[in-house]
Amino acid sequence: LPAGTPVDLSNCEREPIHVPGSIQPRGVLLAVTEPDLVVEQVSENLADLVGVDPADALGRRLSDVLGVAAAGAVARSASAFGDLRERNPVELTLDVGGSPVPVDALLHRALTGTGDGVPPSTALLVVELEPARGPRPFSFPNTYQAVRGTVGELNRATSLQELYDTTAQAVRELTGFDRVMVYRYDAEYNGEVVAEAKAEELNSFLGLHYPASDIPAQARALYEKNWIRLISDVDYRPVPLRPALVPSTGTPLDMTFSTLRSVSPIHVEYLHNMGVRASMSVSLLRDDRLWGLIACHHYSGPHAPPYATRAAAEFLGSTLSLRLVDRAEEDEVHRALQVRSTLAWLTAATLDEDRPLADTLLGSPGLLDLLPADGVVVHLQRHRGARGTTLPEATADAIATWAAAARGEEVVATDSLPRHAPELQVPCEVACGVLVLPLPEGQYVLWHRAEARRTVDWGGDPHNKAIAEREGDSVRLSPRKSFERWRETVRDRSDPWTAQELAEVGELRTHLLEALYARSRRAVRAAE
Ligand code: BLA
Structure with a gap:
């Protein structure tokens, strides 16, 4: 060089x-x-x-x-x-x-x-x-x-x-x-x-x-x-x-x-x-x-x-x-078929207006069959419910508020709350990655995944990717010298949410909005 x-x-x-x-x-x-x-x-x-x-x-x-x-x-x-x-x-x-x-x-x-x-x-x-x-x-x-x-x-x-x-x-x-x-x-x-x-x-x-x-x-x-x-x-x-x-x-x-x-x-x-x-x-x-x-x-x-x-x-x-x-592709097709049938079932079930939406979504099959997570929390029509590992109510509300305000998107996901919302101070053993569907009037659906702490064995320290050596006026770049096993522990991250998963819950959100709308119409009619 x-x-x-x-x-x-x-x-x-x-x-x-x-x-x-x-x-x-x-x-x-x-x-x-x-x-x-x-x-x-x-x-x-x-x-x-x-x-x-x-x-x-x-x-x-x-x-x-x-x-x-x-x-x-x-x-x-x-x-x-x-x-x-x-x-x-x-x-x-x-x-x-x-x-x-x-x-x-x-x-x-x-x-x-x-x-x-x-x-x-x-x-x-x-x-x-x-x-x-x-x-x-x-x-x-x-x-x-x-x-x-x-x-x-x-x-x-x-x-x-x-x-x-x-x-x-x-x-x-x-x-x-x-x-x-x-x-x-x-x-x-x-x-x-x-x-x-x-x-x-x-x-x-x-x-x-x-x-x-x-x-x-x-x-x-x-x-x-x-x-x-x-x-x-x-x-x-x-x-x-x-x-x-x-x-x-x-x-x-x-x-x-x-x-x-x-x-x-x-x-x-x-x-x-x-x-x-x-x-x-x-x-x-x-x-x-x-x-x-x-x-x-x-x-x-x-x-x-x-x-x-x-x-x-x-x-x-x-x-x-x-x-x-x-x-x-076989694996992907197989998984996609399962998700479609769960989605279809949930969509049909939400038509039953006598049953609270939260109960329907947390039934079987339910939201945890739609995508793998440690737990899911719903807050719909003043009903709360949860499945899987517990997330304190106040924590879930705080995450949902953050998601609604900070992103303004239809589906909000992160594999690391400590990185993207450190102010929430949610411990990683409880919920490290979250996927949130913010809905009108503070309602929401929230999946959470715990930290997936894992070790990665590198063939040599990956932070020493290259070594720069000075030779007179110029600098010579050379590859690392050691390929000794170097163990890294990855912290503060959950398993990632895939693009496919985001697209699928996006569809669910559309159905939920329709179901919520239909029910509010019925409530208005009943009041008249
Ligand atoms: C090319 N690097 C390659 C190739 C491999 C690797 C397989 C293809 C050429 C070949 O068949 O040998 C890397 N080889 C590996 C790895 C393993 C292995 C990861 O056996 C694991 C077991 N390399 C560096 C740095 C630079 C770099 C710092 O480490 C740049 C500054 C460059 N690697 C580099 C370049 C090539 C290369 C430029 C292209 C070589 C060529 O085709 O001319």
Whole structure:
């Protein structure tokens, strides 16, 4: 960071990780024009795999660099219909100094020149070559069978936990990483390790939490587009692209979809601090948003599963994503149906004008069936009533008055009275979170939830998210050094009220207003 840059975590989010201008050295990269396949950019290590000096490759046709047969295979793949990446890997055999060298070619198109005045349609064909390991042709049937078995298990799984465990186990068997975790985000993008498959001798990360800043926003955005990444050796030296900018556009190559993209140095340091030698992660998505990751670690040395194996892991990731959505939606639908039937029953029951509303609402089914809470208090038509744990009458009235005055909304909810209404001094053991329907003339319905005191185990103190170090005039940001278990106790909070719950009680409120109105009309008629 330059001198004077304020040091905070937003610096992390500003690192443009999609245009690093360099690659990891496990392969080589060539960016070529279409349709004539002229080389515009190459990685400096081209000779290592291809035996051609980068300076000799620039401006030449791909066939001059890779040979006619290999360049022909690339051209055929590139011109076929559909998404290029679905046909990866393209299996090539290069002739390097007279010896055959089998490589996996991974093709995609990168848009360049979305900068000043350059039409964004300028695309380059990016050809990444990795040395092919293992038998050729790659034993697709084995991978296919392994994956098919797992997909069957995922389809039969009856709980979320079973889905997570099956996936972690299968990805570990497939890829051979020392540790494979399913990492799930909460609403603020903090994450928790919810499943783990690991080598026996390793300590467990299961149940540990990590702060959102460990995977900053631009990285999450990139992982929503490109669903897999591999850092095969954390100790690598990045290999620059030559020239640094694409000559025809003067802009850096967009490496969002590159397989060899060099990763953020701060993340490399993070992995070092964790003792990780190789890392891979696969995106898990719900409605195109990142829901979590399958995170893989290797400790004993570099680890580079072949592309086809990674693609199979990615496929398992997308299968898990789909099953997660199904499962979560089933649960939501089931709950929503129950709530609807309770709501319908209550609405019908309030039509019985001879029975006090308070009695109807506190019957069975009643207000506590509508949403989970420790207790509910109603004050309607001068009748009071309550169910569940007791809230002193004066306390309930004070909370209702606060809700009516302070918000002026139809439904008022907080998961922390100590934070949002400290002046009320309601002890958290009694009521920490409240949901109030303020009604005319001081009437109200009020649900309350006690404090949900819980402990959260973090993988390292989350308050030391980053460490700023001065180096001469400039400041260097680095990730935290320790990942020792750090226990936090969350106080003064109840379980949160969900948006769904707020919407449902909003409907109840409408019915209550109608019922109150009908009864007041009857009272007026009776008086006439
Ligand atoms: C990326 N951080 C990542 C990735 C993971 C994590 C999985 C994706 C890359 C990969 O597959 O390795 C975090 N890894 C974890 C976590 C666990 C794990 C939580 O195994 C838990 C077990 N990181 C910081 C700070 C910054 C930061 C302070 O701690 C910024 C200042 C940045 N993390 C950071 C960046 C990336 C990243 C920039 C993107 C790396 C890239 O793709 O280039």
